[in-house]
Amino acid sequence: MLKLVLSAAVALGAIGLLFLWGGIRPGEVWDAVRAIPATTFFLALGIQALIYVFRAARLRGLLAASGDESVPGLKDLTAASAAWILDSQILPAKVGEASLVLHLGRVGVRAExxxxxxxxxxxFDLLTLVVVLGATCLALGLSGARPGLDWLTGLGGVLMLAASALALVILRGGSMLGLARRLSVRLGLERTAIGARISSFTHRVEAALRSVSKPALLRAALWSLPVWAAVLGVYIVLGTGVGLAGPGGESLGAFDLLFGSSLAIFGSLVPISGFLGFGALDLGWAWGFAALGVPEADAAATGLAFHTLYLVGVGILGAVGHTLLLRKTK
Structure with missing residues (x-):
């Protein structure tokens, strides 16, 4: 109950901060939501559905490569992905992330x-996002199209270095987990009953990680491209649909849209978001587009309107995913 109260407080605090910062009223957000054409919303919903199909295809390859003996079909994995994303949005402090393991267990995948x-x-999600934002920062900074944003060039370079480090973590994940497990043994943590169970499970996870070959990792990296093209596509379609535009009402460029959308997604990864994910995502959107010259009121209103519509799509598709999983396990 306390977590729910704190989650609601964080969400209300972030929304209130955006109202004050942008000088907007709730009616302006609602007007932006109502203004989106139905065709635009359903286009975004269709792209959202594709995200789960692409995620399922990537996940299927990773499960097979990890040594899982009975990899579920694409339909079951798509349903699990949709249910997982809904859970990660609803549950506070990103605890819903772990629900993917539970949903996969319902279709026959072992926990490890x-x-x-x-x-x-x-x-792979984080690696792709860091590369996209890094390349976008470099493009905006080097182009000089946005006065006062030369610092984006340095940020882009730092992000590319971070991407290299992430790639190394992916390639050496099994070794790093093994090192952590051996350290816990030296510290005597597995002498307790719960420590022994954790150590045993970690050993199985380590073995499964080591089973994933470099070609399988490369295929997963390639599947991440359509996953994130679709994710960013949803953000851009819904964002422009609710009226997001440049300082003079002109259309924003591709790199502008990628920059603001990527910052919003980065915000969504921070485990301090409130109820329904409101918080860092909305602040990232508002700050990112305001930095590009979008009026603060427009940046705040379109961010909240976008997030509302995005959640509708997540809710619809997540409910379908949960329903399919329930039928599967009956």
Whole structure:
């Protein structure tokens, strides 16, 4: 109950901060939500559905490569992905992330293989996002199209270095987990009953991680491209649909849209978001587009309107995913 109260407080605090910062009223956000054409919303919903199909295809390859003996079909993995994303949005402090392992267990995936799929999926998500934002920062900074944003060039370079480090973590994940497990043994943590169970499970996860070959990792990296093209596509379609535009009402460029959307997604990864994910995502959107010259009121209103519509899509598709999983396990 306390977590729910804190989650609601964080969400209300972030929304209130945006109202004050942008000088907007709730009616302006609602007007932006109502203004989106139905065709635009359903286009975004269709792209959202594709995200789960692409995620399922990537996950299927990772599970097979980790040594899972009975990899579920694409339909079951798509349903699990949709249910997982809904859970991660609803539950506070990102605890819903772990639900993927539970959903995969309902379709026959052992816990250690499910955890490997979750870890590698999220690492590939983070790697792709860092590369996209890094390249976008370099493009905006070097172009000089936005006065006062020369510092983006340095940020882009730092992000590219971070991407290299993430790639190394993905390639050496099994070794790093093994090192952590051996350290816990030296510290005597496995002498307790719970420590022994954790050590045994960690050993199985380590073995599954080591089973994933470099060609399988490369295929997963390639599947991450359509996953993130679709994710960013949803942000851009919904964002422009609710009226996001440049300082003079002109259309924003591709790199502008990628920059603001990527910052919003980075915000969504921070485990301090409130109820329904409101918080850092909305602040990232508002700050990112305001930095590009979008009026603060427009940046705040379109961010909250976008997030509302995005959640509707997540809710619809997540409910379908949960329903399919329930039918599967009956």
């Amino acid at each position: 293989h499910g955890l490997v799929g979750l870890l590698l999926s999220r690492l």
